[in-house]
Amino acid sequence: MPKIKCPIPDCEYETADLEAAIVASLLTVHSTIHSSLNAPTAKIEKVKRPSISAAGTSEEWSYFMSRWSDYVSATKIEGRDKVVQLLECCDEPLRKDLTRSTGGSLTDKTEETILSAIKKLAVREENTMVARVTLHNMRQDRDEPVRNFSAKLRGQAGVCKFVITCPNCNHEVNYTDTIVRDVLARGIADPDIQLDLLGDKNQNMTLEEVTQFMEAKEAGKRSASRLLDTNAAATTSCYKRTKQIALKDKNETCSYCGKKGHGRHAPARTRKTECPAYGHKCGHCNKDHHLEALCRSKDKEKLPTASTDTHSYEGGVFESLCVLSDIISNHHSNKSIALDHHLYDHLSDTWIRKRSKPQPFINLIIKSLPEDHKALGFSLNAPQRTIKLPAMADTGCQSCPGRN
Incomplete structure (x- = not known):
């Protein structure tokens, strides 16, 4: 098959003397070059013209x-x-x-x-010393990156004219970077990074080296804070679950005294300080640490439950400090408002809501004297019973519920 030229004008491409199928493939591949050259180019953004106003620096x-x-x-x-x-x-x-x-x-x-x-x-007329004082008073803002603060210092230092002429060679020496480095070290907001910089053995770092040093410290502290936040969130979540379980257990009625606040089956160390039944011997089964009303012995007599026994150890557990009586004159009726237990804090000069301390109980042994048996006409041969009862060591100064 004879040679075939590219149909595009001014194109000198020409195929070799090959078979028709190969020549067609070569022309197809060659046409892609013209397609790419004629493809529209990306639109370039127009350059923005700068602006300036009066009373600038x-x-x-x-x-x-x-x-x-x-x-x-x-x-x-x-x-x-x-x-x-x-x-x-x-x-x-x-x-x-x-x-x-x-x-x-x-x-x-x-x-x-x-x-x-x-x-x-x-441009306002400025004193060079004013510009230099402004530079030395600049401080890094909160959450401002070190690189941005360094760029801001460079901009201010550009108008401070930190240039001096050498007296020997009359060559102008620019010491702007040295001043900016010192201001950067002084104006850093993080005192820990500042101490690390001042304590580094290399005290001849350039401005760029100081900026990189601070950036590395800043990035490290930021990464560490994120890691601590993640661990704290996981710990807080576990703590909340544990606290919810403990709170749910505390809201249940104690199986030993019938009261709420220390759990249904609290451990001995908790019941020792919070459960009024701890140390009490049941009069039905002679076992310790539970009240007769909650005795689970099958041979005991039917007694009122703890929920209906309103006088059972009512004076031993003070959940409220007092009851206020609000007398409604129109209806001549009383409305009681229960207040939680409060303690006066001298440091803050106010009352703080706080659970009262557990009341002290002692075991009281009661028995009749032979003289009393004789005076009452009982036989001295009759068996003498000894009863052991828990008694609260009350000083009489407790605030008890009452009405006006």
């Missing part, structure tokens, strides 16, 4: 000049167009003052003349 003017230089380089404007675009960078008040000060049209002026006129109106 020297730092803002330096930033504007950097932006203006980049804008001119990207747009490649020259001559009169450059002056027009420079004037458009000014906001309306500045443009009006600029026109008034020059007294006429500005488009026929040179770029240097316009820049000089803009700087006179847009």
